[in-house]
Amino acid sequence: MAKMILTNVREFHGQADLTASTNKVEVISSVEAKDATTYGSGGWKEFKGGIFSTEIKDSGFFEAGFDSAPDDTVWAALGSATLPYTVGPTGATDGSLAYLTRALRKKHNVLEGSTGDVAGWSGELTGSWPTVRGTIAHPPGTARTADGDGTGINLGTITAAQHLYACLHVLSVSGTLPELTVTVESSPDDTFAVPTTMLTFAAASAPGGQALRVPGSASGDTWWRVTWTITGTLPSFLFLASFGVHNHG
Numbered sequence: 606m607a608k609m610i611l612t613n614v615r616e617f618h619g620q621a622d623l624t625a626s627t628n629k630v631e632v633i634s635s636v637e638a639k640d641a642t643t644y645g646s647g648g649w650k651e652f653k654g655g656i657f658s659t660e661i662k663d664s665g666f667f668e669a670g671f672d673s674a675p676d677d678t679v680w681a682a683l684g685s686a687t688l689p690y691t692v693g694p695t696g697a698t699d700g701s702l703a704y705l706t707r708a709l710r711k712k713h714n715v716l717e718g719s720t721g722d723v724a725g726w727s728g729e730l731t732g733s734w735p736t737v738r739g740t741i742a743h744p745p746g747t748a749r750t751a752d753g754d755g756t757g758i759n760l761g762t763i764t765a766a767q768h769l770y771a772c773l774h775v776l777s778v779s780g781t782l783p784e785l786t787v788t789v790e791s792s793p794d795d796t797f798a799v800p801t802t803m804l805t806f807a808a809a810s811a812p813g814g815q816a817l818r819v820p821g822s823a824s825g826d827t828w829w830r831v832t833w834t835i836t837g838t839l840p841s842f843l844f845l846a847s848f849g850v851h852n853h854g
Contacts, residue, residue: 621678627665659732739849763821783840791826
C-alpha cells in the first residue's frame with residue numbers, strides 16, 4: 606500500500622456509522638515492557654513483552670438527535686465492554702483493509718470548543734479483544750433485501766493456534782418482521798463449492814452490533830466470505846461485516 610492522505614477513513618461503532626461526524630481516529634496496539642534486568646544483562650536494561658492492549662481514540666463534530674449521531678450512539682454505549690468496532694483506513698469496500706476489535710467505550714467528551722467554534726466531541730475505547738488487522742467482508746452502502754453471498758476473500762489458512770474474529774454492524778432495518786442472519790464461511794478455493802460454516806451471528810431484527818471469534822480449525826481452507834439470509838415482508842438491511850485472523854486469543 607502506497608503512502609496515503611487521510612480522506613476516506615470509515616468508522617463503525619456498534620450500530621452506527623460515525624464517519625460523517627468523525628475527523629480523527631487513532632488505533633493504538635501496545636505491549637507492556639516488563640523489566641527482566643539481571644546481573645547477567647551486561648549493564649543494560651533488559652525487557653520482555655508482557656500483556657498486549659488496544660486503545661482507540663476518536664473525535665469529531667458534535668451531533669445529536671438521531672440514531673447514528675455520535676452523542677446518541679456513543680452515550681448509549683458508554684460502559685459497554687462488548688462493543689464491536691471496525692475502522693477502515695481506506696474506505697469500506699469488499700477486501701479493503703480494516704482494523705477490528707471488541708471494546709469498552711470508556712470516555713465520551715462533548716461540547717468541546719469555545720464561543721464561535723463548531724462544537725466538538727471526543728472519546729476513548731479500550732479493547733476487550735486484540736486489535737485484528739483484517740478486511741471488510743461486506744460493504745455498508747448496498748441494501749440487502751434477499752438471501753445472498755459476499756465476495757470471497759483470500760485470508761489464508763487459520764491454524765489451530767489462531768482465531769477467526771468477525772464484527773457485524775447492522776446500520777438500518779426496514780420492513781415488517783424483518784430478520785437478518787449473517788454467517789462466515791470458508792473454502793479451499795474461490796468457488797465455495799462445499800463451504801464450511803465457521804461462525805454465525807445471532808439473527809438481527811433491529812440495528813445493532815455483534816462481535817464473535819472462533820478457534821482456527823487448521824482445515825487448510827484459505828478463502829472466506831460472509832453469507833446472509835433475510836426473512837420478513839419487504840425487508841431491507843444495511844450492514845457492514847469485517848473479519849480477520851489473529852494469533853492472540
